[in-house]
Amino acid sequence: MVFGIRKRIQDHLVERRIRRSRLVTKDGHCNIEFGNVKYGNHFAFLVDFWTTFVEFRWRFVLFFFIASFTLSWFIFSLLWFWIARNNGDLTWQNPPSNHTPCMWNVYGLTTAFLFSLETQTTIGYGVRAVTPQCPGAVALIIIQTLIGALIHCFMCGIIVSKISLPKKRAKTISFSEMAVICPKKDFLCLMIRVANLRKTLMIGSQIYGKLLRTTVKPDGETIIMDQVNIEFMMDAGKDNLFFVCPLTLYHVIDKTSPFFEMAVDTLRKQEFELVVFLEGTAETTSSACQVRTSFIPQEIMWGYNFLPIISRSKEGKYRVDFSNFSKVVSVATAHCAYCFHNIMGHHLPSINAIDNVGFEVIDILE
Known part of the structure; x- marks a missing residue:
């Protein structure tokens, strides 16, 4: 019992540390503060008093x-x-x-x-x-x-x-808690799932990502929060998504991808943050909005794929089963991107489906 309590406390501390280290939280808030701002710049907030009042709590x-x-x-x-x-x-x-x-x-x-x-x-x-x-x-x-x-x-x-702020509309856009890496159509892909909880469409939806990490240049200069573009797409393309039902978006891990040098045993030792953005226009209010979330290495599962959630009912209607939205199943996957492209049959063993993946499940998998 004491060991269980101690483990829960340790998990809670780890979760708090991860939350503090994020630039973008899971619900889209930016974890950043400004220091040593010149006093004269504060008058700019008074000049733009309308925006200042709207942004007040x-x-x-x-x-x-x-x-x-x-x-x-x-x-x-x-x-x-x-x-x-x-x-x-x-x-x-x-x-x-x-x-x-x-x-x-x-x-x-x-x-x-x-x-x-x-x-x-x-x-x-x-x-x-x-x-x-x-x-x-x-x-x-x-x-x-x-x-x-x-x-x-x-x-x-x-x-x-x-x-009527657009960010209120963003509350009804949900991302999967975890990202997965598995084969898809002869490519090794990093995939995430996103769902629109309203029946009204998001017009002109576009999705893209930024990989934030600290890099050191050859001359010794350290760049904190270096940004690398991450392209996401689906089978129909990457622009103007038909966002009427949950979508599984994927990023191809090839030689140009920053994930190419990572492997199943080194992924969680990396220090980076994958920030995913979805932009679109609400059909009801015609207001543009942006939805953000982020994934850290501990939230990327190598060798798993999402379970299908769309089916046809007896009446011929399309049915979305949100109970499978966070469920994943293990699939045979190469241990690294290099292995996937150069060594055939280099796969992980199969594991049973996992429900409600979280930090505790990740610890067990390790």
Whole structure:
């Protein structure tokens, strides 16, 4: 029991270390921070204030939403109170019985706040109203109405923009947790699976990858996060995917591939991160979005292939079985890309199908 608890703690620490070392998390967030940014560059965020507000977290947007309305109501209530005070409308000023106020039933700060709220929100209970006695009050009600309309438009636009952000559509695009390496049509390929959980299409979908690694040049220069292009394709090509059902995309491991020098026993000793991008336009909103995920060496299984998930029902409809989305089965595969191209029959032994592959299963396979 103690050994099991210790192993779970070690697995948890390894998982946290891997999560911190990623540039792109599995759900697409970039793990990067900026330091020593010049103070003057912060004004660029104020110039582009719309994008700044849209990128704020919901908690801050809601705070600004509440604060902007409440503060504007309070500021204008002070102005209404000041007008009423100058005209002698307040209760403690003891106005005469024949006195004509600037605003009916505004005789204190609380009633001035209520009048400001009713004016800006156009509630109009019919108890408080502006009289033609004070031209300043007429001008102030026009100013508050215009400013209130601007605040309404701005805050509603921010909320609608955040709700309709393309990255929300990206939440319904799912990648397989693991990538696999196995033969496909006389080629050794690295394959991943991607699914669109909505029935609406992603128009003009394109997928590509970047291999991030640290390289050392012959002159001794170390390049951190060196990027190498990784091309993915499917049987119908690599551009304008017909993304109506889950797709299995593959990268051919040939002499031009950075995976060519790797083997089954050296793959997990490598230090790299494979970032996969899928770009397309949502059919419903016509907004472009990008979906990202990443794979590290511990998440690439050599000698396995995905189980099929598309079948035909008795009614003749196509059926997608998502229970097999993360299932893999072992296949005979060469120990390295060089072996695959030059040594026939150099294969791995067969292993039974594995379900819900994760870090624990990888440890057992090792």
